[in-house]
Amino acid sequence: MKKEQVVNCQFSVWYPIFKKHTIKRDNNTQQNQTNNSDSEEEDVQWSDDETTTTVTAPEFPEFNSKVLEAINTLGGCVFPKLNWSAPRDANWIALNSSLQCQSLSDIFLLFKSSDFITHDLTQPFLHSSDKDSPNPAINYELVLRKWSELLPGGEFRCFIKENKLIGISQRDYTQYYHHISKQEGQICHSIQEFFSQHVQYQFLDEDFVLDVYRDSWGKVWLIDLNPFGEVTDSLLFTWEELTSGNSLSANQEEGDTAQQEDPVFRYTASDVTVQPSPCLSYRIPRDFVDLSTGEDAFKLIDFLKLKKRQQEDSEEEVEEEVRQ
Numbered sequence: 001m002k003k004e005q006v007v008n009c010q011f012s013v014w015y016p017i018f019k020k021h022t023i024k025r026d027n028n029t030q031q032n033q034t035n036n037s038d039s040e041e042e043d044v045q046w047s048d049d050e051t052t053t054t055v056t057a058p059e060f061p062e063f064n065s066k067v068l069e070a071i072n073t074l075g076g077c078v079f080p081k082l083n084w085s086a087p088r089d090a091n092w093i094a095l096n097s098s099l100q101c102q103s104l105s106d107i108f109l110l111f112k113s114s115d116f117i118t119h120d121l122t123q124p125f126l127h128s129s130d131k132d133s134p135n136p137a138i139n140y141e142l143v144l145r146k147w148s149e150l151l152p153g154g155e156f157r158c159f160i161k162e163n164k165l166i167g168i169s170q171r172d173y174t175q176y177y178h179h180i181s182k183q184e185g186q187i188c189h190s191i192q193e194f195f196s197q198h199v200q201y202q203f204l205d206e207d208f209v210l211d212v213y214r215d216s217w218g219k220v221w222l223i224d225l226n227p228f229g230e231v232t233d234s235l236l237f238t239w240e241e242l243t244s245g246n247s248l249s250a251n252q253e254e255g256d257t258a259q260q261e262d263p264v265f266r267y268t269a270s271d272v273t274v275q276p277s278p279c280l281s282y283r284i285p286r287d288f289v290d291l292s293t294g295e296d297a298f299k300l301i302d303f304l305k306l307k308k309r310q311q312e313d314s315e316e317e318v319e320e321e322v323r324q
């Protein structure tokens with residue numbers, strides 16, 4: 001995956017190509033990152049305590065007005081995202097536990113709480129193979145899309161390599177959906193047909209990941225495009241499988257279809273294999289996750305030192321009580 005491929009998967013790049021086959025967005029929703037407040041100077045109020053300052057939050061009245069106008073144009077409820085990612089890992093913090101937003105404050109709350117958004121802003125080219133090349137200039141955009149109630153059981157991720165659809169995965173693989181196993185043939189066929197008629201050879205790259213939604217009438221909609229690489233979740237596949245150059249093999253533990261020229265279709269075939277959502281880990285402090293997985297050895301050492309000190313303090317208190 002090269003940096004150019006990451007750039008090509010920005011919403012503003014792929015949307016004009018496929019806008020007839022995806023969910024509507026408003027033309028006024030793209031905003032450059034360099035919005036400034038009306039006041040050029042930071043408003044700092046000094047308190048009596050010289051060690052404390054109160055900083056007045058900047059205001060963006062023109063930007064706020066444009067966002068509200070876009071929200072109203074799109075029916076009053078929108079789905080927000082940046083160039084690549086939506087704050088899917090932060091829906092737990094919203095009052096409605098949803099990514100549905102009705103105001104700028106709703107959007108800010110989700111964005112501030114999302115590691116996915118932070119990745120977009122700070123490390124968009126983290127897994128690129130050409131790391132030594134200069135990073136392309138990025139104009140960050142706030143994208144607002146018309147809110148649609150999408151059923152998780154209708155979402156699928158498609159892996160395209162050399163302009164061929166090689167794999168399809170159930171997007172919400174943590175749940176079992178009976179209709180997928182019952183209609184696997186129709187689902188796979190409708191996605192293949194959509195890809196061949198509307199997507200194949202139309203995009204700027206020949207390797208990419210496609211998110212689609214199949215509604216209850218069998219119509220397929222394009223939801224998002226993602227880079228073909230580790231920055232994108234491979235779901236029921238592994239990136240080793242997808243990039244090895246070998247044909248994908250059927251996975252007997254999940255449901256799948258795999259004929260000679262067909263993509264491998266993987267889905268959760270039984271409620272016995274249901275798993276917890278990977279986004280649950282974002283609901284607890286990062287330090288806890290690092291400790292439980294051992295990803296940060298220094299945090300583990302500090303934690304053990306803290307526990308040792310607590311044990312020593314407890315022993316000293318017991319000895320003191322015994323003396324008394």
